Amino acid sequence: MPESISDYYAQNDKMYVATDCIIFGFDEGKLKLLIFKRRVEPLKDSWSLIGSFVKLNEDVDQAAKRVLKEITGLENVFMEELKSYGKAERDPGYRSISIGQYALIRPDDYDKELVKKHGAHWYEIDKVPDLVLDHDQMVKDALERLKRKARYKPIGFELLPEKFTIPQLQQLYEAIYQKELDARNFRKKVLSLNVLIKLEEKDKSTSRRGAFLYKFDHKNYKKLLESGYNFEIA
């Protein structure tokens, strides 16, 4: 880079840096996406992901967390960079790049009032309407990433309440992969990973017998990861 910065940015034109959040949730056995209706111009009334420009004194991931908190009230959520979107003409208004970040949130956690107030709405993943700019692409990319990642890291747990049953977990994986799994083998496999803690309680909302609740064992998971263990779910 022998050129100096001013060669590129001498004009009054600016490069804007934004971040957009692809927010997944799991509810009623369905994988869902949180989007919202723009209430200001430009593109008023279009559906869009939730995003923001990155402030000058702010880390990019901080910016994404800030937005997520504004909209859902949630902190300490699983969030990971997806990729950047940097085509010169991606936004007709001004030159910008956006860092896409996907988040997984638990359906019972978020602040419903706050979400409503911002004009946000949960859509089942295969019923999401067209979004502004390149946001459709972002969702597509994020879904692919979720599918791949859920295969070798237990991120699926981020989408469930803290206590969950094995049939619930199976439902989630079935929703992500859009195919049915064998209950016996799924159970066997997931338990063999040794990252679930069985609780005394049962959840009886979906069956007569009721299913035992489990918690995710973060400690043991970390230990296993460090020892080079390779997860494989579904």
Place this chain on the structure above:
Amino acid sequence: MPESISDYYAQNDKMYVATDCIIFGFDEGKLKLLIFKRRVEPLKDSWSLIGSFVKLNEDVDQAAKRVLKEITGLENVFMEELKSYGKAERDPGYRSISIGQYALIRPDDYDKELVKKHGAHWYEIDKVPDLVLDHDQMVKDALERLKRKARYKPIGFELLPEKFTIPQLQQLYEAIYQKELDARNFRKKVLSLNVLIKLEEKDKSTSRRGAFLYKFDHKNYKKLLESGYNFEIA
């Protein structure tokens, strides 16, 4: 994002967008990285990745390709986004974010004169000196990505000359994973993927008998990918 852009960028301060290339090569049985010595202030004489600011009318990935061509003379190289680096204080000089992109190039392809002229140098991956800013982290991240990716996509081939032998391919995987592989089983596995075309010619540079040369079968690879085939190498 109810706020307007000018809230964030009203000051004369600017946000700069850069891209840095993590360039891998494979030569003499070793995985190597191309870095260069800065010849201008600031940080003159420090080792650094090759990068550039993104021009206002340029896609981010275009910018990376431009740099790569300037330094190596190469076009149409395997290059993929790694991740963004967006900490507010990552560069003490000015607020910038950088999109890391990693590239895999064939050792015989690049323009040696051009590389020399730019003060660039190939280092074995475990002997790379300290780099400026967060470039060390970028290299670490890129290496991890390469390891993971090489496991399920045949990107390793990008690092070999167009014609290569199976023992060479094995060497490459051994270099990436830093462990020895069984020749018989490696051969069996890699051939079972059906993405290699056996040629008539032999390479006799490393053994008396000589080993048959192969080409990567891009067409068949694509076909298999589309049909949902899942690669697994090493």
Place this chain on the structure above:
DNA sequence: AGGATAAATATAATTAAAAGTAAAAAACCT
């Protein structure tokens, strides 16, 4: 010619993953 060396094949043995069969257990319902 005989020995050395790396490459290549064939095939057997072992281990592990996936799929399926059967049935018991814990609740609830009428």
Place this chain on the structure above:
DNA sequence: AGGTTTTTTACTTTTAATTATATTTATCCT
């Protein structure tokens, strides 16, 4: 009490992946 439903465990069978044993082949070297 007996029927119903879903969860759960115990085991078997099938299939596939991994590892290992043994040989053969092509070539160069002395």
